[in-house]
């Protein structure tokens with residue numbers, strides 16, 4: 444796969460139907476929105492406390508021009524999800540991406556889309572685990588909403604992950620199990636509330652620090668979707684990780700009968716089909732943009748993101764009420780420390796072979812998983828290489844991925860190779876995500892690293908609620924207290940966002 448280009452395609456900038464884009468706009472109103480961020484957090488916490496989700500009825504054409512207009516750079520996983528949630532909240536949205544909507548070169552369409560909060564504890568911390576648990580509760584609701592809106596099904600399974608090792612590698616399996624066990628009880632957010640940095644409103648004196656505390660997600664204890672009820676450490680570890688013997692492995696996955704004597708079942712995990720998710724989100728976005736206003740600019744790279752404007756590769760400045768940077772590794776030039784971590788995956792077609800759940804194969808040198816997909820497809824991943832080279836997969840990686848699949852069961856030897864792909868995961872030096880408004884007024888979701896599908900719903904829902912609350916707070920500000928820009932933002936506000944019960 445190819446590197447994400449810094450400049451792309453030559454589509455001329457389009458004007459929105461409301462004439463908001465391509466026109467220089469004042470940016471001072473972002474200060475009022477920044478000042479209201481704290482209130483935003485409070486609003487979301489209240490909504491979460493009542494198990495509510497922020498959604499509004501789809502807006503009608505008659506309301507165009509009155510809703511706040513949000514510009515989003517990057518229509519990948521984070522950008523699409525955020526755009527969809529903001530449209531659902533009644534806002535106008537304009538999305539810009541360097542590529543066409545069907546392009547598959549970035550991380551989102553390349554990923555295996557495993558939802559593995561427990562398995563990832565080998566490489567991630569309690570915050571990622573807590574965000575993952577919260578997101579696993581959000582996905583079914585969002586996929587049901589997407590289905591209701593577009594009629595499209597997105598493959599989603601939550602039957603756990605099976606971890607196995609060949610007889611020679613049981614030492615590595617024991618080490619892996621010990622690693623998870625060590626992290627699970629003490630690191631679990633249910634057992635011990637996280638002490639994360641608070642999301643205090645940014646100070647105008649603070650230099651831009653996107654990776655700093657102001658832009659970190661708030662405590663997982665406050666996340667939408669909630670956390671599991673408190674349990675004893677032992678019971679919680681048992682619920683998250685169960686040793687299995689050969690007979691149980693055979694019962695869980697008949698294909699693997701007789702091939703592995705020991706393993707682990709991680710019952711809470713799941714996976715989804717990201718190609719179906721991308722297509723469903725595209726359909727929902729088209730419907731939302733038609734109803735609420737805004738546009739999807741494909742093949743138009745954004746070179747710079749400002750508090751209330753996006754500057755494209757042609758130098759045109761598109762003004763908005765608020766701008767969000769969701770460009771993944773495409774933000775590298777503007778963000779020291781943000782880098783790509785290369786990953787490669789293999790997709791095969793193997794009719795007649797069946798797995799119910801993802802299988803992780805533990806090996807001393809690599810950890811590879813095989814995730815079933817609809818249509819007798821299996822995705823095998825993923826390498827993790829400390830490299831920003833986004834060129835095609837190497838022979839070495841291809842051999843490793845293929846060998847792991849073949850060693851799982853020789854019947855995979857007849858599988859047809861459908862795709863070999865590589866892409867860059869967007870990562871910050873500490874491998875933690877950023878979601879929120881920076882001191883420069885720009886909103887960002889980035890640094891999702893190898894956990895985008897695992898944690899994006901919790902982060903996106905939080906950011907969407909904070910944006911909605913920031914506009915509401917700007918509208919509620921007393922006359923004269925607002926800046927010129929804030930007045931403009933205030934005049935664009937929607938009726939109050941409605942809440943509705945969260946799906947089970």
Ligand SMILES: Cc1cc2nc3c(=O)[nH]c(=O)nc-3n(C[C@H](O)[C@H](O)[C@H](O)COP(=O)(O)OP(=O)(O)OC[C@H]3O[C@@H](n4cnc5c(N)ncnc54)[C@H](O)[C@@H]3O)c2cc1C
Nearest residue numbers: 517519520521541551556557745771773786894895896897
């Ligand atoms: C091989 C591999 C396997 C993975 N497996 C998993 C997994 O099993 N589970 C999991 O949870 N996560 C997994 N991930 C991680 C996941 O894919 C990422 O965390 C996620 O895609 C990041 O989302 P994002 O929206 O921030 O970035 P991206 O998905 O990369 O999207 C960024 C978007 O911005 C656009 N863009 C870039 N530059 C510009 C610009 N200048 N102007 C406009 N647009 C621009 C891009 O075209 C792209 O559409 C995997 C990743 C890889 C590479």
